[in-house]
Amino acid sequence: xxxxxxxxxxxxxxxQLLAQHNHAYxxxxxxxxxxxxxxxxxxxxxxxxxxYPDLLQHDTPINKVGGKPLSKFDSVTHVIPMLSLxxxxxQEDLFAFARRIEERLPNQQIEYDVELKFDGLAxxxxxxxxxxxxxxxxxxxxxxxxITQNVKTIRNLPKVLSSENxxxxxxxxxxxxxxxxxxxxxxxxxxxxxxxxxxxxxxxxAAAGSLRQLDPNIAASRPLAFFAYGIAxxxxxxxQTSMSASxxxxxxxxxxxxxxxxxxxSIQEVQEKYEQINQERSNLAVEIDGMVIKVNxxxxxxxxxxxxxxxxxxxxxxxxxxxxxxxxENIDWQVGRTGTLTPVARLNPVTVGGVTxxxxxxxxxxxxxxxxxxxxxxxxxxxxxxxxxxVEKVWPEFRPVDAVIIQLPENCPVCxxxxxxxxxxxxxxxxxxxxxxxQRIEAIRHFVSRKAMDIExxxxxxxxxxxxxxxxxxxxxxxxxxxxxxxxxxxxKMGEKSVQNLLDAIENSKKTTLASFIYALGxxxxxxxxxxxxxxxxxxxxxxxxxxxxxxxxxPDVGGITAEWIIDFFQAPHNLEVVDRLIAAxxxxxxxxxxxRQPLNGESWVITGTxxxxxxxxATQLLQALGARVSGSISSKTKCLVAGEKAGSKLEKAEKLGxxxxxxxxFLALMQQYGVYTIE
Numbered sequence: 001x002x003x004x005x006x007x008x009x010x011x012x013x014x015x016q017l018l019a020q021h022n023h024a025y026x027x028x029x030x031x032x033x034x035x036x037x038x039x040x041x042x043x044x045x046x047x048x049x050x051x052y053p054d055l056l057q058h059d060t061p062i063n064k065v066g067g068k069p070l071s072k073f074d075s076v077t078h079v080i081p082m083l084s085l086x087x088x089x090x091q092e093d094l095f096a097f098a099r100r101i102e103e104r105l106p107n108q109q110i111e112y113d114v115e116l117k118f119d120g121l122a123x124x125x126x127x128x129x130x131x132x133x134x135x136x137x138x139x140x141x142x143x144x145x146x147i148t149q150n151v152k153t154i155r156n157l158p159k160v161l162s163s164e165n166x167x168x169x170x171x172x173x174x175x176x177x178x179x180x181x182x183x184x185x186x187x188x189x190x191x192x193x194x195x196x197x198x199x200x201x202x203x204x205x206a207a208a209g210s211l212r213q214l215d216p217n218i219a220a221s222r223p224l225a226f227f228a229y230g231i232a233x234x235x236x237x238x239x240q241t242s243m244s245a246s247x248x249x250x251x252x253x254x255x256x257x258x259x260x261x262x263x264x265x266s267i268q269e270v271q272e273k274y275e276q277i278n279q280e281r282s283n284l285a286v287e288i289d290g291m292v293i294k295v296n297x298x299x300x301x302x303x304x305x306x307x308x309x310x311x312x313x314x315x316x317x318x319x320x321x322x323x324x325x326x327x328x329e330n331i332d333w334q335v336g337r338t339g340t341l342t343p344v345a346r347l348n349p350v351t352v353g354g355v356t357x358x359x360x361x362x363x364x365x366x367x368x369x370x371x372x373x374x375x376x377x378x379x380x381x382x383x384x385x386x387x388x389x390x391v392e393k394v395w396p397e398f399r400p401v402d403a404v405i406i407q408l409p410e411n412c413p414v415c416x417x418x419x420x421x422x423x424x425x426x427x428x429x430x431x432x433x434x435x436x437x438x439q440r441i442e443a444i445r446h447f448v449s450r451k452a453m454d455i456e457x458x459x460x461x462x463x464x465x466x467x468x469x470x471x472x473x474x475x476x477x478x479x480x481x482x483x484x485x486x487x488x489x490x491x492x493k494m495g496e497k498s499v500q501n502l503l504d505a506i507e508n509s510k511k512t513t514l515a516s517f518i519y520a521l522g523x524x525x526x527x528x529x530x531x532x533x534x535x536x537x538x539x540x541x542x543x544x545x546x547x548x549x550x551x552x553x554x555x556p557d558v559g560g561i562t563a564e565w566i567i568d569f570f571q572a573p574h575n576l577e578v579v580d581r582l583i584a585a586x587x588x589x590x591x592x593x594x595x596x597r598q599p600l601n602g603e604s605w606v607i608t609g610t611x612x613x614x615x616x617x618x619a620t621q622l623l624q625a626l627g628a629r630v631s632g633s634i635s636s637k638t639k640c641l642v643a644g645e646k647a648g649s650k651l652e653k654a655e656k657l658g659x660x661x662x663x664x665x666x667f668l669a670l671m672q673q674y675g676v677y678t679i680e
Contacts (some may be wrong), residue, residue: 003258003577004052004055007048007052007055007672008055008057009117010048010180011045011048011049011055011057011060013595014041014044014045014048014334015045015057015059015060016280017041018041018045018061018155019059019156019158019254020062021041021424025500026438031360033130042061042412044315045061056159057131058131058159059132059158059159060159061155061159069494073145073146073147073212074145074146075139075143075144075145075146076134076136076143076144076145077142077143078124078136078139078141078142078143078144079173079232079233080173080232080233081141081142082122082124082138082139082140082144082175082232082256082503083141083306083309083310083311084309084310085292085310085311085314085315085316086307086310086314086315086316087315087316087317087318088315088316088317088318089317089318089320090292091271093275094267094270094271094293094315094317096306096395097267097269097293097315098110098267098270099311100294100312101304101313104303104304104312105300105303105304108300110296110297110300111242111263111264111265111293111295111297112263112264112266112267112269112270112293112294112296112496113243113244113261113262113263113293113295113296114261114262114263114264114292114293114294115229115240115257115258115260115261115291115292116258116259116260116277116284116286116288116291116292116293117181117288117289117290117291117292117316117317117318118177118179118227118229118258118286118287118288119202119204119286119287119288119289120177120178120179120203120204120207120208120227120286120287121137121177121178121179121204121207121208121211121389122137122138122175122177122179123135123136123138123140123144123147123151123175123176123177123178123211123226123278123590124136124138124173124174124175125151125157125173125174125175125176125226126163126171126172126173127171127172127173127174128170128171128415129161129168129170130160130161130162130168130169130172131160131161132148132151132152132157132158132159133148134146134162135147135148135149135150135151135152136148137211137212141309142269143377145212147211147212149170149216149219149353150210150212150213150216150219151211151213151226152179152216153216153219153220154178154224154225154226155223155224155225156226156417156542157226157417158253158254158255161253161254162253162254163305164606166249166252168252169234169235169236169238170235170236171233171234171235172231172233172234172235172625173231173232173233173234174228174230174231174232174250174255175229175230175231175232176226176227176228176229176230176255177226177227177229178211178223178224178225178226178289179203179204179206179207179225179227179286180203180206180207180210180223180224180225181203181222181223181225181285181286182203182284182285182287183285184222184223184225184288184316185200185202185203185206185223187223188200188206188222188223191479192513201355201356202355203285203286203287205355207222207224210222210224211224213417222519224254225256225286226255226284227256227257227258228247228250228255228256228257229247229257229258229292230243230246230247231246231250240291240298241292241297241298241299242263242296242297242298243296243297243298243301243674244261244263244296245296246512247261249481253601255660258286259281259284259285259286259488260277260284261434261495261670262270263296270291272294272318273291274291277291278319281319283476286456288296288317288319289318289319290299290317290318290319291316291317292314292315292316292317293315293316293317294313294314294371295313295314299311301313304353310576318323324352324357324380324381324382325350325378325379325380325381325395326347326348326349326350326357326377326378326379326381327347327348327377327378327379328345328346328347328373328374328375328376328377328378328379329344329346329347329348329373329376330346330375331343331344331345331346331362331374331406332344332346332359333409333413334595335412335413335414335430335436335438335439336438336439337438337442338429338439339412339429339430339431339433339436339439339524340428340429340431340436341364341408341409341412341413341419341427341428341429341430341621342361342362342363342364343361343362343364343365343367343368344359344360344361345359345360345361345362345365345373345379346358346359347359347360347379347381350381352381352382352383353391355383356391357381357383357389360381360389360390360391362391363427364427365406365408365421366426367430371391371393371394372394372396373391373394373406374399374403374404374405374406375403375406375635376398376399376402376403376404377394377395377396377398377403378394378398378399379391379394379395379397380392380393380395381391383527388450408421408428412430412431412432412436414430414436414437414438415430415435415436415437415438415574416432417430417431417432417435417436417572417573417574417575418431418432418568418571418572419431420564420565420568421566422561422564424561425561429524431568431569431571431575432572432574432575433521433522433523433524433569433572433575434474434475434476434521434522434575434578434579435474435572435574435577435578436574437473437504439468440467440472440473440474441460441463441464442470442522443474443475443522444458444463444475444478445460445463446520446523447475447478447520447521448478449520451516451519451528452516452519452656453509453516453517453520453587454509454512454516454521455505455506455509455510456505457498457501457502457505458478458502458505458506462491462494462502465491465492465494466481469484469487469491471484471487474578475520475578475582476578476581476582476585478506479506479510479581479582479585479586480585481502481503481506482506482507485499485503486504496505505616509587510585510587510588511588511589512587512588512589513535513589513590514535514541514589515528515531515534515535515536515538516584516589517541518531518532518534518535518541518544519531519588521575521579523565523569524565524569525561525562525565526562526565526566527564529624529629529630530557530562532560532624533555533556533557533558534555534566535622537554537555537589538551538555539554540591541579541583544566544570545570545576545579546570547562547566547567548561548567549567552566552567556602556629557629559642591676598625598626599626599627599674600623600626600627600628600639600648601626601628602627602628602629603627603628603629603639603640604628604629604630604631604635604637604638604639605623605628605629605630605631605638605639605640605641605642605644606630606631606633606634606638606640606641606650606654607619607620607623607630607641607642607644608641608642608643608644608648608650608651609643609644609646609647609648609651610644610645610646611642611644611645611664612644612645612664613664613668616644619642619667622671622677625676626674626676633650634650634653634654634657634659635657636657636659638654638657638659639659639660640659640660640661640662641654641659641660641661641662642659642662642664642667643662643663643664644664
């Protein structure tokens with residue numbers, strides 16, 4: 001045996017020993033050796049790796065990333081979205097979930113896979129030919145963050161799948177939860193407290209914070225553990241026919257799964273297991289916030305399919321929330337990016353379910369009235385689903401004589417523009433959309449978009465840099481950026497060419513159309529089609545600015561609420577100030593051509609599926625040029641549906657309603673007849 005072979009054999013032995021003890025510690029919560037003994041094994045392997053770096057093994061439990069911390073995490077789009085789960089909170093909801101499944105699977109025997117719902121951070125792991133190549137957070141379900149380096153520091157996670165346990169898939173995507181077991185969390189907090197460092201409120205916060213550290217050495221120092229709950233992809237297919245069998249299959253490769261796992265023959269048995277686990281919850285090795293109920297048969301899962309955001313075949317059965325009493329000390333009104341005013345109750349800090357809660361959203365003025373909450377009231381706060389704090393009720397018997405009734409502000413707390421809330425609406429909004437600092441990013445993003453002023457290159461990165469330099473207080477400042485060339489050149493990675501391209505794009509955008517300018521203003525309820533209708537109806541901006549409610553309501557595609565929003569916008573002095581500055585900066589357009597009777601005038605069309613000859617935006621413009629209104633949903637008032645490839649539910653609904661359906665070729669032929677398209 002060569003020296004290298006002997007070293008590799010010693011490394012393999014240490015890695016296997018450490019993996020066994022990690023499993024006993026993190027999964028079984030039954031340590032088989034003392035910490036000091038584990039540390040000795042760990043340091044033996046570390047010393048070998050330092051002495052023979054060329055022989056480093058893929059599945060080493062030792063973090064060898066090192067170097068400088070990352071400056072940011074890269075974004076990764078999930079090939080298969082990481083959908084969220086629907087929730088049930090009581091037996092009635094659970095049985096309703098089961099009835100919906102039984103209605104979709106008539107005369108079929110249904111088993112339920114029942115698992116622990118971990119209170120951690122969901123991630124996705126990619127293995128190629130048995131080697132861990134990527135770890136990604138759930139993110140928004142469509143796109144997550146690449147945390148591969150941090151994931152590789154998780155001790156109980158297999159980095160290489162052993163071929164001794166079966167055929168290694170060419171591609172395997174495993175999904176699961178990263179968390180810190182209770183014992184590890186207590187030890188972590190004790191060590192931090194001893195060192196005078198910050199302690200964590202709960203294991204989930206500690207796990208999530210550890211995984212999102214830019215320095216992987218920090219993640220490596222935390223007692224993280226991974227528990228698998230499903231397979232997203234496997235090539236070739238793993239051959240398992242049930243959820244429970246697929247989880248067992250994963251354990252052959254060293255993956256940990258929940259310490260409690262049941263297969264139930266009835267929904268009544270599911271309820272019994274839920275009650276059992278709720279009683280045993282405090283004795284579990286990990287924190288959980290409920291149970292996950294899944295249809296066990298994988299073929300039945302495919303039959304049931306998905307809703308837009310969640311599978312029909314699974315739900316989360318949450319444990320009852322923990323409540324606590326505290327006092328409302330004040331109300332702050334926060335202004336969101338779209339101008340929505342949200343009341344936030346500032347509370348006397350209270351611990352709810354292990355988390356200190358000092359503020360909670362009250363959503364809107366209607367919710368304040370429904371709860372009848374005043375400043376000074378005693379309220380019950382609970383964590384909805386054990387996560388989001390919420391005011392459950394007010395205790396009027398404890399109301400002090402000096403309690404203050406909460407009123408909706410008349411003016412925006414950020415920019416002092418009038419606050420508006422049309423009749424029948426639940427949300428109040430700041431009317432200073434172009435001026436309000438809280439809405440700047442959203443206003444700029446919309447203003448420069450392709451269908452608005454079409455300023456290519458002025459993306460979020462530029463906008464944030466310009467905001468930081470105090471060069472963009474509102475969208476009118478865009479047309480004065482040429483006065484600050486030297487400051488623009490000082491922005492990191494923005495050279496002479498980039499700056500000149502941006503200034504040229506801004507200058508070119510000054511020639512536009514009235515419809516595009518109206519759309520760019522970001523008036524609530526005024527989309528691209530409505531903006532075009534307003535331009536056609538009023539012909540110039542000044543007439544639109546002074547239009548009354550009746551005149552606006554007579555405009556096609558403008559209802560009563562939208563008409564009120566338009567009036568509110570043009571009655572806000574700050575908005576008018578910005579509009580006047582935009583016009584003074586040189587934005588102009590040709591006089592609109594008086595509208596004539598168009599062949600598709602007033603008709604509602606819908607486009608669905610993928611068009612091979614053109615984009616859906618181009619098809620929309622053709623229809624709008626002929627007077628049609630392009631909608632996003634099918635109804636009995638829809639005149640026609642254009643169905644491209646992979647047309648789905650909209651096509652089915654159109655056929656049920658008897659709506660005319662055109663293929664892409666039929667649509668293009670019709671457009672050629674009207675003279676707005678030429679088939680080559």
